[in-house]
Amino acid sequence: MNVEQVLFYLFAVGAIAGCSGVVLSRNPINSAVSLVAAFFFLAGNYVLLHANFMAIVQILVYAGAIMVLFLFVLMLLNQRDEELGPRTFSIAPLLGIFAAAVVSVTIGAGFMSYRNATANFPGEVPLSFGTAEQIGRSLMTTHLLPFELVSLLLLVGIVSAVVVAKRRL
Amino acid sequence: MIGFTSADLLGLLPALLLVLAGMAVLLLEVFQRASFPRTHLAYVTALAALAAAGVSYLIAPAEPQTLWGGMVRFDALGCVITAFTAVACAITALGSTRYLEELEIDRGEYYALLLFATAGMSVMVSANDFVVLFLGLEMAAVAMYALTAYQRRSNLSSEAGFKYFLLGALGSALLVYGVAFLTGLTGSTGYDEIGAALRAPDAARHFANPTGVVPFLPLPLVGMALIFVAFLIKMAAAPFHMWAPDAYSGAPTPTTGFLSGAGKIAGVAALFRLFAGPFATPDLSGGLAGWTTLAFFAAVASIVVGNLVALTQKRVRRMLAWSSVAHAGYLLLALCALGVKEAAAGSIRAVILYGAAYAIANAGAFIVLAAFGRDKAEADTLDELSGLGRKHPAMGLALSLFLISAAGLPPAAGFVAKLSLFSTAFAAGEGAATPAYCAEMLQWLAVGGLVLSVAGGLAYLRVIAHLYGRDAHVRVDYRPHPATTLGVAIAAVLTLWMGLMPGRVLVWGGNVAKQLLPAEVQAAPAEVAPAAPTEAPKAIEVVPLPTAELPL
Amino acid sequence: MVDYGALFVLFLFGIALAGTIVAMATLFGKKLPNRYKKQVYEAGSEPLGDARIRINVKFYMVAISFVMFDLETVFLMPWAIVAKEFGGAGLAAAMFFVGVLVVGLIYEWRKGGLEWE
Numbered sequence: 006m007n008v009e010q011v012l013f014y015l016f017a018v019g020a021i022a023g024c025s026g027v028v029l030s031r032n033p034i035n036s037a038v039s040l041v042a043a044f045f046f047l048a049g050n051y052v053l054l055h056a057n058f059m060a061i062v063q064i065l066v067y068a069g070a071i072m073v074l075f076l077f078v079l080m081l082l083n084q085r086d087e088e089l090g091p092r093t094f095s096i097a098p099l100l101g102i103f104a105a106a107v108v109s110v111t112i113g114a115g116f117m118s119y120r121n122a123t124a125n126f127p128g129e130v131p132l133s134f135g136t137a138e139q140i141g142r143s144l145m146t147t148h149l150l151p152f153e154l155v156s157l158l159l160l161v162g163i164v165s166a167v168v169v170a171k172r173r174l
Numbered sequence: 175m176i177g178f179t180s181a182d183l184l185g186l187l188p189a190l191l192l193v194l195a196g197m198a199v200l201l202l203e204v205f206q207r208a209s210f211p212r213t214h215l216a217y218v219t220a221l222a223a224l225a226a227a228g229v230s231y232l233i234a235p236a237e238p239q240t241l242w243g244g245m246v247r248f249d250a251l252g253c254v255i256t257a258f259t260a261v262a263c264a265i266t267a268l269g270s271t272r273y274l275e276e277l278e279i280d281r282g283e284y285y286a287l288l289l290f291a292t293a294g295m296s297v298m299v300s301a302n303d304f305v306v307l308f309l310g311l312e313m314a315a316v317a318m319y320a321l322t323a324y325q326r327r328s329n330l331s332s333e334a335g336f337k338y339f340l341l342g343a344l345g346s347a348l349l350v351y352g353v354a355f356l357t358g359l360t361g362s363t364g365y366d367e368i369g370a371a372l373r374a375p376d377a378a379r380h381f382a383n384p385t386g387v388v389p390f391l392p393l394p395l396v397g398m399a400l401i402f403v404a405f406l407i408k409m410a411a412a413p414f415h416m417w418a419p420d421a422y423s424g425a426p427t428p429t430t431g432f433l434s435g436a437g438k439i440a441g442v443a444a445l446f447r448l449f450a451g452p453f454a455t456p457d458l459s460g461g462l463a464g465w466t467t468l469a470f471f472a473a474v475a476s477i478v479v480g481n482l483v484a485l486t487q488k489r490v491r492r493m494l495a496w497s498s499v500a501h502a503g504y505l506l507l508a509l510c511a512l513g514v515k516e517a518a519a520g521s522i523r524a525v526i527l528y529g530a531a532y533a534i535a536n537a538g539a540f541i542v543l544a545a546f547g548r549d550k551a552e553a554d555t556l557d558e559l560s561g562l563g564r565k566h567p568a569m570g571l572a573l574s575l576f577l578i579s580a581a582g583l584p585p586a587a588g589f590v591a592k593l594s595l596f597s598t599a600f601a602a603g604e605g606a607a608t609p610a611y612c613a614e615m616l617q618w619l620a621v622g623g624l625v626l627s628v629a630g631g632l633a634y635l636r637v638i639a640h641l642y643g644r645d646a647h648v649r650v651d652y653r654p655h656p657a658t659t660l661g662v663a664i665a666a667v668l669t670l671w672m673g674l675m676p677g678r679v680l681v682w683g684g685n686v687a688k689q690l691l692p693a694e695v696q697a698a699p700a701e702v703a704p705a706a707p708t709e710a711p712k713a714i715e716v717v718p719l720p721t722a723e724l725p726l
Numbered sequence: 727m728v729d730y731g732a733l734f735v736l737f738l739f740g741i742a743l744a745g746t747i748v749a750m751a752t753l754f755g756k757k758l759p760n761r762y763k764k765q766v767y768e769a770g771s772e773p774l775g776d777a778r779i780r781i782n783v784k785f786y787m788v789a790i791s792f793v794m795f796d797l798e799t800v801f802l803m804p805w806a807i808v809a810k811e812f813g814g815a816g817l818a819a820a821m822f823f824v825g826v827l828v829v830g831l832i833y834e835w836r837k838g839g840l841e842w843e
Contacts, residue, residue, distance in 0.1 A: 052730070062800050070796045074789045081783055111391040118380075118392075141804030145812045149178055149819060150186075150242040154297065154309040155801055156826040157193055159794050161290045161313050163830035164200065165320035166790045167839050168283050169335070172783070174837065197829045204836035 013053055019046035033079045037072060044068040056135030178242060185241040185248035188230040188256045189296040192263075195222030196289035203282025212280040213271045216657050219285040223264035223292060227257040230296075238689040244364050245303045247447070250685040252300035255443040258530045259436040261668065262537040263292040266432040268661030269541025272653050273428055276547060279325055287324075288432065291317035295440035299447065304353045304363040307444060311349070314440065315342050315408070318433055322425040334424025341417040345407035352400030355393050369452030398453055402445070402468055409441040410434070411502035412475035422495035427552050430491065431540025434498040439529035442505040446525065449512060450690045466513035469506050470615060476503025477623050481630035489554050490543060493633055494536075497580065500630050501532055504592070507599055507623060510616060517602035518691055523683030524594040530679055531579055531587030531672055538665025539576035542569055545658050548649040556640045558650045563641035566652045572666045574638045579669050581631035587672035592627065594680070596620050787839055798827050 023043025030036045044067045051060035133139055144152040168174070183190065199215050230253040238249035267285055274280035294314030301307035319342060323335025357363050359380060360371035371377065372394055380394050391399075403414065410418035422430045449465060480500025487493035505528060511521035546553040546562055546569075553559050563570025579586030603617035672679055805812075805820050812819075834840060 058804065066793075066796060066800060070789075070793045074786075074793055077785050077789050081786065112393070112396055115391055115393040115396060137804045138807050141806070141808035142811070144801070144804055145808065145816050145819065147243055147245075148305065150182075150245045151305045151309055152801065153819070153822055153826075154306065154313070156798070156823040157290070157293070158309055158313050158316065159797060160197070160826050160830040161287070161294075161316045161320075163791070163794050163827075163834055164283055164286060164290075165316050166787070166794070167834055167837055168287070168320045169323050169326070170783075170787055170790065171837065171839055172787075174281060174283075197826070200829060200833045204833055 009053060013050065016046045016049035016053070019043075020050065033082075034076070037075050037079060040075070041068050041072050044072070051135070054135070055130055055132055058135055058137040058140050060135075181239070182241045182246075184233060185239065185246055186297070186300070187233060188226040188253075188260065189293045189300075191222060191226045191229060192260065192289045192293035192296065195219065195226075196286045196293065198222075199282050199286040199289065203286070206282075212274070212282060212285075213655075213657060215282045215285045216267045216271045219267040219289055220264040220657075220661070222289060223260040223267065226292070226296075227260040227264070230254075230256040230260070234685075240302060240366075242306075244366060245306050246300050247302035247365075248300065249689045250682065251443060251447060251690055252296070254526055254682050254686055255299045255440060255529070256296040258533050259292050259295045259440055261664070262432055262436040262533045263288050265534070265537040265541060265661045265665045266428050268657040268664070269431075269537070269544060270426070270428040271657040272655035273426065273541075273544040273547075273552070276653065277325060277426075279327075279426075284321070284324060287317040287321050288429070290314075291321065291432070292436070295436060299440055299443040301444065301447075302365045304357070304365075308346070308349060308353070311408070311444075312346060314437070315346065318342075318429075318437065321429045322421055322433065324429070325426050328424070330424040331426065332424075334421045337417045338421040338425075341407055341414075345404045345414075348400045348407070349404035352397045352402075352404065355397030355400070359393055359397070365448070365452040369454070372452065398465060399468065401448070402465060405441050405445050406472055409438050409502045409505070410499055411472050411506055412479045412499055413472075415476065415479065415499045415502070418499060419492055419495040422498065423489065423491045427491065427544035428541050430495070431537040434495065434501075435533035435536035438498070438502055438505065439533050442502075442509065442525060442529060445509060446512065446522065446690065449509065450518070450522075454692075466510050469509045469513070470619065473503045473506035473510060474619060474622075476500060476506060477619075477626050478503075481626040481633075484630055484633040487633070488556060490556065490559060490637055491540075491554055493637070494539065494580075497630050497633060498536070500626070501580075504528060504595060504623065504627075505532075507619060508595055510619070511598045511602035514602035514616070516604070517598050519684070519687040520594070520598040520601060522687035522690060523680055524591070524598045526683035526686055527587075527672070527676060527679050528591035528595050531591040531669065534665050534668045534672075535576040535579035535586065535588060538662060538669065539573060539580065541658060541661050541665070542573040542576070545569065545653050545655070545662075546650060547653055548651065553650045556637065559637065560640045560643035561645055562650065562652065563638075569652055569662065570641050572662045574641060575666055575669055577634040577638055579673065581634040582627055583631065585670065585673045587669045587676070589673060590676040591672075594676075596624055599623070784842060791834060791839060794830070795827070798824070 020043050023039050023041075023046060026039030027036045027043065030039060044063055048060040048063040048068075051057075051063060195218065199218060202215060202218070203212075234250055234253035235248055238247060240246070241248050267288055270284065271280070274284060291314045294310050294312070294317060297310030298307055298314060299310075301310055319335055319339045322338045323332050325331035353363065356368050360368045362368060362371070372380070377394075380392050407414040418434075422434055425433060453465060476499050480496050480498070480503055484493050484496040484500065487496060505525060508521045508525040508528065511517040511524075514521075544552055546559065548558070553562070563574065575586055579588035582588045582592035599616050599620035603614070603620065801823065802820065805816065809816055809820070
C-alpha cells in the first residue's frame, strides 16, 4: 500500500464514521457536528482525486456556510433531550438495515467484477484536472449552459427562501 | 473559445422567454405600489407563457439538432412538451387571480415561480446531458416546493410543502447517485456518450457476473434503476406516491393542477428521452436494460392503488390527487410499450396525446375547483359541491368536461388518449420481438388497466353527479373573475379540440417518435395507429392519421 | 502525492508551533488564579445559563441569503482566474450570471429580506 492508498482508506473510514454519527446520534447538534467531520474527510478524498478546488469549496461552503444554516435551524427548534422521548423499539430500522445490506451486497458484487479489469477506464487524470483554472475553462466552454442555469437555480432559491421564510411579505 | 451560437440560443428560446418574463414579474412586483392589482401580473404571466408555447411551436425543427456542445437536444419532444406545459402554466396563472385575492396572498412571486417552474421543465425535457437534466429538474422542483408552501398562514400548506420538499430532495439525491454510477463507468455525463459506451462492443464486461454466486446487479443497471426511481418519486408513481395526496391537497388549489399535470408529463418526457436514447439497446427490446420490468411493476402498482383509493375519497382534491397517481401509472404503461420494437412509435404518440390531454384538463379542473368557494376556503367535500352545476351552468359544464376527460370518456381529449394508449399496449403485447413474459403481462395490464380505469371513472362521475345534485349548498358560491373565465375557456376549448380532432396532436406525436427513435425501430412493420373508435357515437368526428408529415 | 508534501509540512509546522507555544506557557508561565480569571471566557457577556438558547428566526433569512450569494462567488471565482483568456464573450457570460442574481438581490432588498425586522 502506498501513501495514497493509506490516506484514501483513512479518509473513507472517517467519512463513513462521520455519516454513521449523523444517523445514529440522538442529539441533532451532535449529528450536525458529525456531518462537519464527514465533510472534512470527503474533502480529503477529493484532494486525492486531484479535485483541489472542489475540496476547498466543500470545506468553505458545506462545512462552513451550509452547516451554519443547519445549526441555526437546529437551535431554532432547540429540542431538549427530554423532548426527544424515550428510546423505543421499532421494526422499521431493522427493515432498513436489512434493505441496506441487500443493496450493499448486490452493488458490492457489481464493483467486484471490476477488480481485475484492465480495460479502458476513465482512470488517470492530469494533476491540473481539478484546479480552479481548469474549472473556469470548463465553465466557459463545455459547461457554459450549466453555468448560466446555476444562476437561475440560485435565483429561484432566493425567491423561494423569501416566500417561505420571510416573516412579513 | 467560448462556445455558443445564435442557434444555441434559438433552441432554448421558449425557456429564455419564460425566465425573462419571470424576472420581469419579480421586478414589477417589487417596484409597484401595494395598491397595484396583482391580477395584471397574471395576465403578463399568461401572455408570456402562451408566447413561449407559440414560439416553441414555430421553432420546432424538422430534424433533431444537438446544441450547446451536446448539452441540449433540440427536437420535437422538447418543443411539444414545452408548449403544453406552458399552456398549462397560462391556464393556472389565469385561474389563480381571484383565489389568491380571497386568501390575501396575491403577490407577484407566485406568478414568477410558476414561470420559473415551467422554464425548468422545458430545460429538463430538452436536456441531453445529466448536468442539464439535474439543473432543469431542480429549478422546476424548487419553484414547486415554494408554490406548495405558498399559503403560509395555513398549516396544511406548510406541511404539504415540507413533505414534498423532503421526498423531492430524496429523489434528487437518488438521481445524482445513479448518475454517479453511469459517469463513473463511462467517464461522461452526456446522454450520447453514455449510450455509446453502454452499447460499445466491450460493454459486455459491465454485465457479466464475476462470482456466479453472490446475487449480482450490473453497475449500469444500478445507475439506471436509481435514476428511474428518482423519476418515480418526482412523478408520484406508486410505490413512491406517499407524499402526493398530502402535498396535492395542501398546496394552493390552482397550483395543484399544474404540479400534478405539467410536472408529470415533463418527468415522463424526460424518461422517454432517456429510455429511447442512452438506455436503449440497439433494437430497443428492453432486454439489456430490464427497465421495462421496472416500469411494468410501477405501472401496475400506480394504476391499482391510484384508482381504488380514489374511489374511497370524500374530498374532491384528495380524490384527484389519488387519481393522479393512477395517471402516472398510465403514462408508465406507455413507457413499458416503448420497450417493444413494434409499439415504440405508437407509445410515443400515445404518451404525447395522453400527457397533453391530462395536463390541460387537470389544470382546468383545479382552477374551476379553486373558483368554487365559501368564506376564505374553497369547496372541498362532495356535499359542498352539490348543486353548483345547476346554479352556474357554464362552470359546471366546464368542470364536468375536465372530469370526463380525466375519466377517459368521449367527447373529451382523455378518451382518444386512453384509446391510443391501450391499443398501443395491446399491440406491444403482440410484438414478436418482445420477451415472452412481457407480451403476456402487457396485455393483461392493458385489460386490467381498462377495468380499473372504469373504477377510476366512477370516482369522477360521482363528482359530476353531485354537481348536478338536488340540494345546493347554501354557503358555497362561484367567485367570478374575468381571468378565471378566460383560463377555463382556454382549457375547455383545448380539451374539446383534442377530443374531437386529435389528428394534429397525433401528427406531433408522430414527429416526436420519428425524431426520438433510431431509424431501424421506425422501419418496424406493425405501426400502431389508434383504431377508429367504432363504439363512439356518430357525432364525433374521427380524424384519421394524416399521412403527410407536417413540420410541427 | 509529492505535490502536497509542502502543504503537509506546513500543517505539521503549524500544529507544532501552536503546540509548543501552549506547552511552554503551561510549563514556564506564572500562575496566579483568581475568581475572575477562572471564569469561562465568553467575550464579555455573562457566562451563565444554558449555551443552547433558542435562536431568533431572523437569523435564518440572513443565513440563507448568505449561502446563496456565497455560491455565486464560488462559481465566479474560476471564471475570474481565466477571465483574460475568454475576453469580452466570457465577460458577457459572467455578466448574465451576475445579472440574474442581481435581479434576485434587488427583489430581496425591496422585499425587505435584508432588513432586521
